[in-house]
Amino acid sequence: MGRSHDGGAESEVSGAYYDWTKTRCPERPWIRDYGKTLVMKFFLCSRDGAGDVDKVYLTFSQALDVARRIDNTTLGIPKIVYLVGWQYNGHDSKYPAWDEVNERLKRPQDATALVSLRWLIAEARAYNATISLHLNMIDAFTDSPLWDEYLAEDIIAKDASCRPIEGEAFAGMQSYQISYAQEWSLGKSQQRIDRLLAMVPN
Numbered sequence: 285m286g287r288s289h290d291g292g293a294e295s296e297v298s299g300a301y302y303d304w305t306k307t308r309c310p311e312r313p314w315i316r317d318y319g320k321t322l323v324m325k326f327f328l329c330s331r332d333g334a335g336d337v338d339k340v341y342l343t344f345s346q347a348l349d350v351a352r353r354i355d356n357t358t359l360g361i362p363k364i365v366y367l368v369g370w371q372y373n374g375h376d377s378k379y380p381a382w383d384e385v386n387e388r389l390k391r392p393q394d395a396t397a398l399v400s401l402r403w404l405i406a407e408a409r410a411y412n413a414t415i416s417l418h419l420n421m422i423d424a425f426t427d428s429p430l431w432d433e434y435l436a437e438d439i440i441a442k443d444a445s446c447r448p449i450e451g452e453a454f455a456g457m458q459s460y461q462i463s464y465a466q467e468w469s470l471g472k473s474q475q476r477i478d479r480l481l482a483m484v485p486n
Contacts, residue, residue: 316414322363325418326350329369329386331377333456335427338374343389344400348407355411365408368418370401376454378428379420380462382480398483405485417484421473423451423459439467 302311326347332338342350351365369375372384385397394400405415424431424440434440441449441461451459467473 316362316364318364320362322358322361323366324354324363325366325368327368327375328389329374331369331372331374331455331457335377335425335457336373337386337388338455340388341369343391344397344404345391348404348411351408351411351413355413360412363411363413364416365413366416366418367401370417371419375418376420376423376425376457376459379423379425379459380434380476381428381430382417382419382476383429383483385483402485417480419480421476422462422464423454424462425457425459427457434462434467434472437466437470437472439463439470439472441466 298311304310326342328342328344328347329340330338347365347367351363354363369377370386370389371382372378372386373388374386377386378384385401387397390397390400391403394403408415424434428434431440435448439462441463443449448460451461453459464473
């Protein structure tokens, strides 16, 4: 049984299947009340048009220092910080994969960037900040580790001529649309989410 805490109000989640279509209400209202929270993004790293790292703006160590200074300025109000560019080679890099933390952001004393990310998540709590991750479930890039698998299993959406459907071009790289229904029916959406949750603490 899990217990969540939200601004003085606690709610329990049994872990059993919950059918919200019968109650028309979520099992619990929220874990974090965005209406009472300062929400922001930290832009950590950009990628270039070839898919490589373009520029590092903040390492994980520097991000913690920014969180500390913002906490001092805002007198300790609750904050949610979305890290942009935390994965692979920076912002929007290698979607739909989320499996690798950007090594350019790691602390020198840590073995991996994942260790550094977990450190940031834990340490930021002292500054009333919940660290979250900016990600994207709808786009795919040809340099993604998942590209060949998703293309073969028709998770990359295709037009009537069986060509992958283009999305927007981001920072010089063409994205392609994911078929949400196909990804979900094959269990791949859940696998992506489960792998991400296994990487980072709650």
